Amino acid sequence: MTSIADRIAAPPLAGTANDAAQDAAPAPASLVQVMSLQLGNERELRLDLFRGLALWLIYIDHLPSNLFTWLTIRNYGFSDATEIFIFISGYTAAFVYGRAMLESGFVVATARIMRRVWQIYVAHVFLFTIFLAEISYVATSFENPLYTEEMGIMDFLKQPDVTIVQALLLRFRPVNMDVLPLYIVLMFFLPAILWLMKWRADVTLALSVLLYALTWHYDLYLSAYPNGYWAFNPFAWQLLFVFGAWCALGGARRMSRVLASPVTLWISIAYLFAAFCVTMTWYLPQLSPLMPRWLEQWMYPIDKTDLDVLRFAHFLALAAITVRFLPRDWSGLKSPWLRPLILCGQHSLEIFCLGVFLAFAGHFILAEVNGGAMLHGIISISGILIMSAAAWLFSWYKSNADKNASRKGTSGNADMAGGGA
Amino acid sequence: MKFNAGAILGLMVLAGCLTAASVRAEDAVQSCEVPDYLLSTESALPKVMDAVKGGHPLDILVIGSRSSTIPSAEASAYPGRLQAMLKEKLPAVAVNVSVELQTKKTAEEVAAGMVKLMEGKKPTLVIWQTGTVDAMRSADPDDFRGAVDEGVAALQTAGADVILMNLQYSPRTETMISAPPYLDNMRVVAQQHDVPLFDRFAIMRQWNDSGDFDLFTATHGIELAKRVHDCLGRALSKFVIDAAHVGPVQQN
Numbered sequence: 278m279t280s281i282a283d284r285i286a287a288p289p290l291a292g293t294a295n296d297a298a299q300d301a302a303p304a305p306a307s308l309v310q311v312m313s314l315q316l317g318n319e320r321e322l323r324l325d326l327f328r329g330l331a332l333w334l335i336y337i338d339h340l341p342s343n344l345f346t347w348l349t350i351r352n353y354g355f356s357d358a359t360e361i362f363i364f365i366s367g368y369t370a371a372f373v374y375g376r377a378m379l380e381s382g383f384v385v386a387t388a389r390i391m392r393r394v395w396q397i398y399v400a401h402v403f404l405f406t407i408f409l410a411e412i413s414y415v416a417t418s419f420e421n422p423l424y425t426e427e428m429g430i431m432d433f434l435k436q437p438d439v440t441i442v443q444a445l446l447l448r449f450r451p452v453n454m455d456v457l458p459l460y461i462v463l464m465f466f467l468p469a470i471l472w473l474m475k476w477r478a479d480v481t482l483a484l485s486v487l488l489y490a491l492t493w494h495y496d497l498y499l500s501a502y503p504n505g506y507w508a509f510n511p512f513a514w515q516l517l518f519v520f521g522a523w524c525a526l527g528g529a530r531r532m533s534r535v536l537a538s539p540v541t542l543w544i545s546i547a548y549l550f551a552a553f554c555v556t557m558t559w560y561l562p563q564l565s566p567l568m569p570r571w572l573e574q575w576m577y578p579i580d581k582t583d584l585d586v587l588r589f590a591h592f593l594a595l596a597a598i599t600v601r602f603l604p605r606d607w608s609g610l611k612s613p614w615l616r617p618l619i620l621c622g623q624h625s626l627e628i629f630c631l632g633v634f635l636a637f638a639g640h641f642i643l644a645e646v647n648g649g650a651m652l653h654g655i656i657s658i659s660g661i662l663i664m665s666a667a668a669w670l671f672s673w674y675k676s677n678a679d680k681n682a683s684r685k686g687t688s689g690n691a692d693m694a695g696g697g698a
Numbered sequence: 699m700k701f702n703a704g705a706i707l708g709l710m711v712l713a714g715c716l717t718a719a720s721v722r723a724e725d726a727v728q729s730c731e732v733p734d735y736l737l738s739t740e741s742a743l744p745k746v747m748d749a750v751k752g753g754h755p756l757d758i759l760v761i762g763s764r765s766s767t768i769p770s771a772e773a774s775a776y777p778g779r780l781q782a783m784l785k786e787k788l789p790a791v792a793v794n795v796s797v798e799l800q801t802k803k804t805a806e807e808v809a810a811g812m813v814k815l816m817e818g819k820k821p822t823l824v825i826w827q828t829g830t831v832d833a834m835r836s837a838d839p840d841d842f843r844g845a846v847d848e849g850v851a852a853l854q855t856a857g858a859d860v861i862l863m864n865l866q867y868s869p870r871t872e873t874m875i876s877a878p879p880y881l882d883n884m885r886v887v888a889q890q891h892d893v894p895l896f897d898r899f900a901i902m903r904q905w906n907d908s909g910d911f912d913l914f915t916a917t918h919g920i921e922l923a924k925r926v927h928d929c930l931g932r933a934l935s936k937f938v939i940d941a942a943h944v945g946p947v948q949q950n
Binding site for chain 1: 735740763764765768769770771801802830831834835836837838839840843866868869870871872873874875876878879882883885886889890913914915916919920922923926927
């Protein structure tokens with residue numbers, strides 16, 4: 278029964294499309310209706326492409342700033358790769374597990390989602406281990422009197438017992454590691470979201486907006502250890518995830534007229550341009566006197582923790598323009614040049630973790646070697662190459678090495694690859 | 699594998715130390731230019747201006763956390779350097795810089811004790827360095843903004859000009875301490891109260907990027923700290939004089 282979802286999760290290369298279509302054909306009419314199949318039966322390569330891109334950008338953003346940092350979108354507008362990642366994750370997760378829910382029912386779908394949650398949780402703990410090793414190293418090797426205060430951050434090493442338990446409870450989350458806990462929480466609530474969506478998709482989206490508004494109004498947040506708050510507030514960021522799910526379950530098709538209208542296009546372009554101008558004043562402080570004060574006072578701070586409306590709108594504008602100018606059947610999606618990106622997007626959980634690890638490793642190398650910009654560039658590029666090679670390896674495993682495995686095994690792996698990380 | 703990595707690492711560290719040593723020998727005089735845009739501000743320091751023009755003593759109070767001092771070399775930290783450089787640039791004025799260290803206290807805790815702290819003191823100017831402790835404890839940015847806001851208001855009520863100073867740029871701990879939310883919020887408060895913000899973070903990053911300082915190295919000596927603080931004091935003195943519009947030329 279899980280075959281359709283798994284098929285969708287599988288690499289979408291020529292040939293599978295037909296199989297998937299055959300599989301989908303006998304599906305209940307309600308399925309066709311609810312899912313509206315606006316995606317067709319082929320895996321939406323654009324999603325993989327942009328998720329892969331988001332993963333690369335997250336990796337580069339996690340390295341200390343360098344020449345390549347200027348290539349990442351956060352320098353040209355309000356939103357950054359995190360928005361893309363969470364939105365696409367919501368989209369794919371709803372797509373894959375939404376089908377599972379319709380086909381196999383709530384219980385089975387929930388069970389599969391929970392297995393996915395567990396995988397992400399394990400990945401988080403794995404990354405935490407590496408993080409601990411990194412900072413223990415820094416703590417023992419770094420004795421710069423200039424930074425005695427900052428080194429206080431290592432104090433938690435004095436109580437590893439508490440810290441590790443708090444990390445397992447997702448309450449201790451170092452910088453750069455806060456996306457996965459957010460993702461775990463969002464996935465944990467996915468069964469409820471999907472169940473509501475199945476009932477009334479628009480109401481679900483409205484509830485999500487309401488929760489977002491309440492978060493801003495009442496300042497809801499999750500606390501962290503030893504003190505502080507979650508760097509990505511799940512109460513606010515769920516909006517993007519639910520919006521992604523809503524789009525996957527027919528919302529995108531219903532919005533297609535709005536998306537095709539020239540008014541939307543021009544509003545998007547105008548907004549992106551305005552955001553671009555504002556961002557320029559951050560990076561070229563010479564320009565900042567040009568910013569009107571009233572605008573600054575109204576606009577700042579643009580809050581990432583609570584997914585500022587300006588950020589959300591920026592993401593919407595980007596998405597609207599992308600969908601318009603990059604059709605689903607764009608031939609470039611099959612080009613070998615974009616294969617690495619697409620492959621990375623298809624194995625997002627593994628590649629995300631690898632990216633965080635590589636960023637730690639890159640930090641380490643940069644800290645030990647005075648290599649300058651050259652080394653920085655080499656690290657950025659080799660990180661991306663390693664991520665691509667790993668993604669290729671994962672898909673090779675899936676398409677070749679696991680072929681002879683039992684059917685049960687296959688479905689598990691498919692889940693892992695496409696399950697919507 | 700492990701041993702190889704260790705050996706390579708050791709060589710790298712050694713090479714790093716050697717280059718660092720050779721660089722140090724060349725740089726007797728530290729160059730630490732700060733681009734003008736990092737030291738320009740639209741906000742003014744009217745009380746400092748009055749004091750300097752009226753020939754009154756200029757009392758400056760630095761309220762800060764541990765990064766406002768250098769352990770075992772307090773006199774070489776930026777407040778001391780600021781005093782020396784202001785005296786040099788404003789010879790006619792009696793400049794006195796004192797420091798009130800509030801170690802391991804968040805902005806909220808410092809702001810709560812601000813009124814008490816100012817009792818019996820009449821500084822012309824307070825330089826409030828904050829944000830580091832909050833960033834390390836990842837305090838809620840909204841609460842942080844509220845606290846800085848409250849603290850600045852208390853200082854202004856007490857009759858002082860205020861300069862806000864933000865975090866140090868610390869590349870080594872970048873993966874552990876997330877500075878941006880606190881930098882952004884301090885900028886916002888500075889704008890709301892129309893007080894100058896001394897952007898220590900951007901200035902130090904500029905030095906690191908331009909190669910004036912390598913803030914990434916794990917130096918064990920105190921020399922780097924002293925030189926950075928000397929440069930910070932120099933930049934800060936220029937910032938104060940510019941914001942108060944009391945350039946040495948006007949003095950003479």
